[in-house]
Amino acid sequence: MAPPFPTYLRTHRRKWALSQGELAELLGGITADAISKYETLARPPSSELLIACEFVFEQPALALFPAMSLAIAREILGNARAIRGRLADRSDAQSVRKRLLLDNLIIRSEQILDL
Amino acid sequence: MKHAAHVAHDRVLAVYPNVPGFGWTLFEGPLSPVEWGVVEIKKNRAELNSECLDRFRVIIDKFDPCVLLLEQFVGAPSRRSHRIQSLCRSLIQFVDTRGIDVRVYTRADIESAFAPAGAKTRRQIAIAIAKHIEAFGHLLPPARKIWLAESPRMGLFNAAALAITYYWQTDVAEWP
Numbered sequence: 579m580a581p582p583f584p585t586y587l588r589t590h591r592r593k594w595a596l597s598q599g600e601l602a603e604l605l606g607g608i609t610a611d612a613i614s615k616y617e618t619l620a621r622p623p624s625s626e627l628l629i630a631c632e633f634v635f636e637q638p639a640l641a642l643f644p645a646m647s648l649a650i651a652r653e654i655l656g657n658a659r660a661i662r663g664r665l666a667d668r669s670d671a672q673s674v675r676k677r678l679l680l681d682n683l684i685i686r687s688e689q690i691l692d693l
Numbered sequence: 694m695k696h697a698a699h700v701a702h703d704r705v706l707a708v709y710p711n712v713p714g715f716g717w718t719l720f721e722g723p724l725s726p727v728e729w730g731v732v733e734i735k736k737n738r739a740e741l742n743s744e745c746l747d748r749f750r751v752i753i754d755k756f757d758p759c760v761l762l763l764e765q766f767v768g769a770p771s772r773r774s775h776r777i778q779s780l781c782r783s784l785i786q787f788v789d790t791r792g793i794d795v796r797v798y799t800r801a802d803i804e805s806a807f808a809p810a811g812a813k814t815r816r817q818i819a820i821a822i823a824k825h826i827e828a829f830g831h832l833l834p835p836a837r838k839i840w841l842a843e844s845p846r847m848g849l850f851n852a853a854a855l856a857i858t859y860y861w862q863t864d865v866a867e868w869p
């Protein structure tokens with residue numbers, strides 16, 4: 579199995595027959611050259627660009643920029659495990675509630691990261 | 694067909710050499726093309742195969758596929774020219790040095806994969822692909838007039854047909 583490509587922005591752009599210039603115009607405030615850089619990850623996408631692309635293509639960040647999304651998921655997984663560990667012995671309602679979120683988050687992250 | 698998420702899949706490169714150059718598609722799952730293109734060699738036609746091989750090397754280096762798919766190019770009922778036979782052999786020789794598997798499908802294999810969609814001819818198969826793969830819908834060339842040469846874009850659809858046949862035969866795909 580090959581790892582996913584770092585980004586599928588180009589795939590989604592071409593799927594909808596958009597040129598780099600047209601996508602730049604659609605997103606606003608950027609150039610075709612910038613789109614080219616985002617497509618090769620020569621420039622990492624800003625959060626604004628990520629939200630704009632999610633909106634345009636109706637695709638989650640994971641489908642558009644998997645490398646970046648997986649790196650974020652990996653970091654969150656580590657943080658969630660650390661917080662979950664600290665809450666392990668607590669039985670108050672708030673801690674139980676937090677554990678519910680964290681357990682679900684850990685499972686989702688592990689699935690995404692194929693762990 | 695089942696749609697595959699972009700997580701981790703075999704990267705499958707299908708190539709269909711034709712008169713102007715070759716059409717190619719890279720899939721990561723059934724109905725999930727990632728990259729595609731039509732290579733047309735307009736200059737240096739005398740060195741067409743060598744030019745095609747150069748462009749093919751770039752694609753292999755960039756996308757690192759696991760499998761190369763080709764259509765049967767020697768023996769009946771194939772009627773590919775000597776140049777295309779030679780090009781296909783060169784492609785196979787090249788990917789062999791990279792440890793990439795090669796699968797060669799006959800027209801019968803392709804027709805079998807597309808039979809559930811009611812498609813048999815190249816044109817019908819291209820229409821079925823355009824219908825089921827959103828990314829290719831706008832790329833379908835108009836029906837060929839008998840006195841005109843085939844559109845180079847048909848190479849793209851012929852390559853996509855190979856990729857769908859691959860998934861069909863490996864039992865990953867099912868027609869809706």
